[in-house]
Amino acid sequence: MRIDGKGIANKRKDDVKVKIDTLKQEGKRIPKLVVILVGEDPASKVYVRNKDRACQYTGMLSEIIRLEDTISEDDLLNEIDRLNKDDSVDGILVQLPIPKHINEEKILNFIDPAKDVDGFHPVNVAKLFLNQGGLVPCTPQGMMVILDEINYDLTGKEVVVVGRSNIVGKPVALLCLHRNATVTMCHSRTQDLKSVCKRADVLIAAIGKPKFFNHEYVKDGAVVLDVGINRDENNKLCGDVDYEDVKDIASYITPVPGGIGPMTISMLMENTLKAYEKREEEK
Numbered sequence: 293m294r295i296d297g298k299g300i301a302n303k304r305k306d307d308v309k310v311k312i313d314t315l316k317q318e319g320k321r322i323p324k325l326v327v328i329l330v331g332e333d334p335a336s337k338v339y340v341r342n343k344d345r346a347c348q349y350t351g352m353l354s355e356i357i358r359l360e361d362t363i364s365e366d367d368l369l370n371e372i373d374r375l376n377k378d379d380s381v382d383g384i385l386v387q388l389p390i391p392k393h394i395n396e397e398k399i400l401n402f403i404d405p406a407k408d409v410d411g412f413h414p415v416n417v418a419k420l421f422l423n424q425g426g427l428v429p430c431t432p433q434g435m436m437v438i439l440d441e442i443n444y445d446l447t448g449k450e451v452v453v454v455g456r457s458n459i460v461g462k463p464v465a466l467l468c469l470h471r472n473a474t475v476t477m478c479h480s481r482t483q484d485l486k487s488v489c490k491r492a493d494v495l496i497a498a499i500g501k502p503k504f505f506n507h508e509y510v511k512d513g514a515v516v517l518d519v520g521i522n523r524d525e526n527n528k529l530c531g532d533v534d535y536e537d538v539k540d541i542a543s544y545i546t547p548v549p550g551g552i553g554p555m556t557i558s559m560l561m562e563n564t565l566k567a568y569e570k571r572e573e574e575k
């Protein structure tokens with residue numbers, strides 16, 4: 293069965309909107325997300341525009357700071373410092389990639405962990421590792437919401453995650469482990485990937501290779517979550533999974549587009565609201 297990620301994401305955004313409407317009615321401060329876009333990368337511009345639209349939809353305040361790709365590392369750090377100190381700002385997101393002359397690690401580590409709505413700061417990574425709450429990266433969190441929506445209990449299930457990035461593979465593996473799944477992580481050096489994947493009750497594909505996973509990788513009745521965003525031979529958007537080849541084997545499968553992608557943005561709205569609530573609570 294096709295999982296309607298877009299529909300689930302819209303529902304979750306509506307929930308955020310209701311909460312923000314209530315804050316407005318009560319005359320309270322409104323959560324604010326600031327996105328920093330460095331340079332002119334076309335894909336980044338689209339992502340930033342979509343994030344801004346989601347803010348407008350939910351009623352969240354939003355600001356996009358557009359900076360030249362020649363900006364120095366120090367100037368970017370100063371900008372983040374200003375936002376860290378600005379009490380009206382709840383979420384700070386630096387759209388990646390950033391130009392090569394700037395140290396990405398230094399930038400991400402400089403964002404106040406309480407405002408780190410991408411969940412990339414080492415403090416939030418450690419909290420995820422220890423299962424202590426904190427801000428969790430949006431894409432992995434979106435996958436957990438999808439599993440909840442289909443009432444899928446991970447307890448004792450075999451989850452195979454292919455791809456070990458810090459933003460998708462590793463965090464989603466931890467989230468599944470915290471839900472008592474038996475987790476296997478695969479990557480480009482994994483031997484006999486097909487048979488490892490074929491064991492999976494839940495297969496999470498996050499490698500960035502168009503239509504890589506066909507029926508030979510998927511067990512009958514498996515849940516398939518496709519994170520990949522690629523272009524196929526006709527320049528059409530597609531995932532890492534060959535959807536047409538796998539859809540009748542899988543019990544549930546996310547399409548691309550319309551699957552995990554929209555979930556990521558709605559989780560960003562939720563993370564910003566969460567950061568706001570936590571900051572208000574601590575005042």
Ligand code: NAP
Pocket residue numbers: 431454455456457459460461478479480481482485498499500501519520521522552553554556
């Ligand atoms: P990434 O940093 O691009 O890394 C790719 C991972 O896949 C690496 O761990 C790599 O292994 C592994 N890999 C590559 N080829 C492989 C192969 N043939 N067999 C097994 N493993 C292989 O990963 P990412 O940033 O997580 O992105 C993955 C995909 O997800 C991309 O298409 C990206 O656009 C998409 N994405 C989507 C969303 C969303 O919102 N839907 C969010 C983030 C990313 P090694 O570590 O051994 O090199």
